[in-house]
Amino acid sequence: MQELSAYTRQRWDVVVIGGGATGAGTLRDLAMRGVKALLLEQRDLVHGTSSRFHGLLHSGARYAVKDAEAGRECIEENRILRRIGKHCVEETEGFFVRSPQDGPEFEEQWVKACAECGIEALPLSVREARTLEPNLAPDIVSVYRVPDSAVDGFRLVWQNVQSARRYGAGFRTYTEVTAVNSANGAVTGVSVRDTRTGETGVIPCAFVVNAAGSWVGEIARTAGLTINVKPDRGTLVAFNHRFTSRVINRLRKASDGDIFVPHGSITILGTTSKKTERPDDTVPDTGEVRELLDIGRVLFPDIDGYRILRTFAGTRPLYTADPSAEGRGASRNFVVLDHEREGLKGMATICGGKLTTYRLMGERMADLVCGKLGVNAACRTAIEPLVQDASDELMARARKVFPAQGLEQARSRLGDSFAAAVERLEAAPWKKTLLCECERVTVAEFEQVASESTTYSLNDIRRRTRMGMGTCQGSFCGLRGVGAVLEADLLPAARPEGTAEDAAQAGACGAPDLLRTFQQERWYGIRPVLWGSELRETELARGMYGATLNIDGADE
Structure with missing residues (x-):
C-alpha cells in the first residue's frame, strides 16, 4: 500500500x-x-455486513407483501446483477414453501403482491418440488418457484x-x-x-x-x-453439505430462520434478528444457533444429520424515521x-x-x-459488466497451466488479477499445486493475492480466494499458507522494510502471529457449535496447532 x-x-x-x-x-x-x-x-x-449475510440475491418476493417498493427494486436489480455480475452470481432459482404450521391467509396475500410487483411466482406441485429437492419435508403444503439466486459478497x-x-x-x-x-x-x-x-x-x-x-x-x-440508524444483529449457520440446490424460503411473514441458501458445496441457514447497540456485535452464540436449527427442521427434518461447518453474525444498518420501529418492524x-x-x-x-x-x-x-x-454524466453501471471476460487467447494459455478443477473458480475470484496469476503459472508450472483443496486455491493464486499492496494477512487472502472457508476451516491450508509466505517472501505490505525474515524477527510478520490470527478468526465461528463432528474436527486442529506446533490461542 x-x-x-x-x-x-x-x-x-x-x-x-x-x-x-x-x-x-x-x-x-x-x-x-x-x-x-x-x-x-x-x-x-x-x-x-456485505460478507456477513446469507448470500441471497433477492427476487423481491420476500418483501412483496410488506414493502412493495423494496420488492420491485429487488427484482429489477436481481435481473441487472445477473447480467453485469455473472462471475459473482449462481443462478439457483428459489422456492417459497408453505408448511402445515403456516396458514393459507398469508399465501393468498403473497401471490397477489408478487404479481403486483412484477415478480414471477409459479406454483409447483408438492410432488414435483420434492422430486427436484428430495430433502424437503414430506408434509409441505404448497410451493412456488421464484427467480432468487446466490451471490458472493x-x-x-x-x-x-x-x-x-x-x-x-x-x-x-x-x-x-x-x-x-x-x-x-x-x-x-x-x-x-x-x-x-x-x-x-x-x-x-x-x-x-x-x-x-x-x-x-x-x-x-x-x-x-x-x-x-439501529444496528440489527443476525446470526447464520453454514452447513458442510449442499442439501438443497435452490434457495428455499419459508412462505410466511418474515421471521427468523426462514431462508436456506446454497453456496458452492455448502448451505447457509439464516437469519435471526436481534437488537444491538454495537455495529461490531458480530460474535454468534450457541443459543441463537439452536433456535435456528429448531426452526429449520420444519422444512428440512434431517437437518441434524448435516455437519455444521461454522456460524457467523453480522449487523444490518436499519434506518427508520420512526424511533419505535426496530428489527423486522423496520423497513428494508x-x-x-x-x-x-x-x-x-x-x-x-x-x-x-x-x-x-x-x-x-x-x-x-x-x-x-x-x-x-456540476457533473453532467449518465449512470452506466447497469450496462457495463463488472469484469470483462478473459480473452480466448488468455483462456487457452490458462488451460495449459491451471488444474482443470480450479480454473473457472480462479478466473471468477481474481477478476483483473487473473492474467497475472496465469503468468505466474507459466513461469513456474509447479504452482498449480492446490494450497487449499477445499476451495481449490492454487499456490499461484495465493501468491498473486499475497503479493498485492492491499494484502496484509492470511485473512485478507481468505476474503479474496476463500482459502480456509471450506471443510477443514483452515486447519491445513493455514499452515501451508504461512509456509508459502515465508518461502516466497510474500505479504510485502505487512512489513515496512526488509525481508520476511527481518519482519519475523521484529514480530511484524512472524509465522506464529500470521497463523494465530488466521486460526483465531476461524475459531470465532466454530466455538458456538462445538458438538458432534465439529467437536472432533476441533480436537484434531487443537492437536496439530496446540500440541505439535505449540501455538495456543486461548489467550486471544
Whole structure:
C-alpha cells in the first residue's frame, strides 16, 4: 500500500467512507462518470455486513407483501446483477414453501403482491418440488418457484472496486476516518488514521459520502450530525453439505430462520434478528444457533444429520424515521440523506437497503453527488459488466497451466488479477499445486493475492480466494499458507522494510502471529457449535496447532 502521504498530498473530488457493497458500488458509479473518487475502509474490504449475510440475491418476493417498493427494486436489480455480475452470481432459482404450521391467509396475500410487483411466482406441485429437492419435508403444503439466486459478497465488492480503479478511482484499506472536517459550513476533508501503523493525516476533498453501513451513525457524529440508524444483529449457520440446490424460503411473514441458501458445496441457514447497540456485535452464540436449527427442521427434518461447518453474525444498518420501529418492524428500504439540509454542505449519507440493491443505492447517491459537483454524466453501471471476460487467447494459455478443477473458480475470484496469476503459472508450472483443496486455491493464486499492496494477512487472502472457508476451516491450508509466505517472501505490505525474515524477527510478520490470527478468526465461528463432528474436527486442529506446533490461542 502507498504511504498515507500519497493520499494527503492530493485533493479528491469525493471521499467514500465504507468498503462494503454500497461504498464500492458508489465508488464505481462516480468513477465511471469521471469523478475523482477515493474509497476508505477501516479494515479490509468486505469485512462488515456485505460478507456477513446469507448470500441471497433477492427476487423481491420476500418483501412483496410488506414493502412493495423494496420488492420491485429487488427484482429489477436481481435481473441487472445477473447480467453485469455473472462471475459473482449462481443462478439457483428459489422456492417459497408453505408448511402445515403456516396458514393459507398469508399465501393468498403473497401471490397477489408478487404479481403486483412484477415478480414471477409459479406454483409447483408438492410432488414435483420434492422430486427436484428430495430433502424437503414430506408434509409441505404448497410451493412456488421464484427467480432468487446466490451471490458472493466478497467477489462482488472486489470486482466493483477493480472496475472503479480502471476508471481512475483510488481506495485505501485499514484507514479509519476519525473526523469529517469543515469550514464555514462546508466539508474540507477527512482526518484519518492508519489502523496498522498509527500514522495520521488529513485528506482534502470537496464531498464526503458516508456509506459505512452499521457505522454510519458513528461517522455522522464526527461531523456533528445525528442519524437514526439501529444496528440489527443476525446470526447464520453454514452447513458442510449442499442439501438443497435452490434457495428455499419459508412462505410466511418474515421471521427468523426462514431462508436456506446454497453456496458452492455448502448451505447457509439464516437469519435471526436481534437488537444491538454495537455495529461490531458480530460474535454468534450457541443459543441463537439452536433456535435456528429448531426452526429449520420444519422444512428440512434431517437437518441434524448435516455437519455444521461454522456460524457467523453480522449487523444490518436499519434506518427508520420512526424511533419505535426496530428489527423486522423496520423497513428494508434505503435512504439518501443530504446533510446540506442540516447545515453541512458537501456531505451525504446512504443507509438501509440490502446487498441486492447496492447498485441502485450507488446510482442514487452518485446522482446526488454529481448534481452538487456540476457533473453532467449518465449512470452506466447497469450496462457495463463488472469484469470483462478473459480473452480466448488468455483462456487457452490458462488451460495449459491451471488444474482443470480450479480454473473457472480462479478466473471468477481474481477478476483483473487473473492474467497475472496465469503468468505466474507459466513461469513456474509447479504452482498449480492446490494450497487449499477445499476451495481449490492454487499456490499461484495465493501468491498473486499475497503479493498485492492491499494484502496484509492470511485473512485478507481468505476474503479474496476463500482459502480456509471450506471443510477443514483452515486447519491445513493455514499452515501451508504461512509456509508459502515465508518461502516466497510474500505479504510485502505487512512489513515496512526488509525481508520476511527481518519482519519475523521484529514480530511484524512472524509465522506464529500470521497463523494465530488466521486460526483465531476461524475459531470465532466454530466455538458456538462445538458438538458432534465439529467437536472432533476441533480436537484434531487443537492437536496439530496446540500440541505439535505449540501455538495456543486461548489467550486471544
